[in-house]
Amino acid sequence: MHYAIIAAGEGSRLAQEGVSKPKPLVELNGEPMVLRLMHIFERCNAQSISIIVNEHMTEVRQFVENLCLSVPVNVVVKTTPSSMHSFAELSQVIPEGKFCLTTVDTIFREPDFARYIAAFEADAEHDGMWAVTPFIDDEKPLYVAVDSDTTMRITAFCDAPFPGARYVSGGIYAMDSRALPVLNDCLQRGVSRMRNFQRALIDAGLRLKAFSIDKIIDVDHASDILTAQKFISE
Secondary structure (H helix, E strand, O other): EEEEEEEEEOOOOHHHOOOOHHHHOOEEEEEHHHHHHHHHHHOOOOOOEEEEOOOHHHHHHHHHHHOOOOOOOOEOOOOOOHHHHHHHHOOOOOOOEEEEEEEOOOEEEHHHEEEEEEEEHHOOOOOOEEEEOOOOOOOOOOOOEEOOOOOOOEEEEEEOOOOOOOEEEEEEEEEEEHHHHHHHHHHOOOOOOHHHHHHHHHHHHEEEEEEEOOOOEEEHHHHHHHHHHHHOOO
């Protein structure tokens, strides 16, 4: 399994709230968020880890480039207009095969993530498996519609809640290379935002499955740091 991390945002909200470190280097229980992710990936059968940081994050770039991990690390340095464009840059260096993409500030418990990855590695039917959660933490959540709680086949991605809505996207996306032509088509058509790429996958007929995780949170504000530390320590 290959892994990729989007860490190209500037973390402006954290900076405005007095957090001096770049978001990827914000520590959770003494460990920088980006390093916590990489260590979890190593323990979940990582063959490689690819990461994108923006051109202004020299501290993050130096930190990542100086790491000594057990797997190859591909570092892309580029400022992009959206997370979808960051994914497009990463797609140029992610090796062929199954991979999992996540943002650097998506916080989950490692046992939950390990079960999710194991399920995707064993799945031969679907083109992608999205981590979803009934816990709504995001300020602008993306609601995920499924055909049933048994098969969990994703049928739509919605900006607003709908009757019977139970899940939102957790910001963790496992897929294979069949998703990349859809990504390239989105770029050519001027589509932006990850949520619109996700809709394009459904429109293109790709088979996506949802995997429910009880709780996934984001670190967007200074107050979220303590919340995240308590959550992963529980």
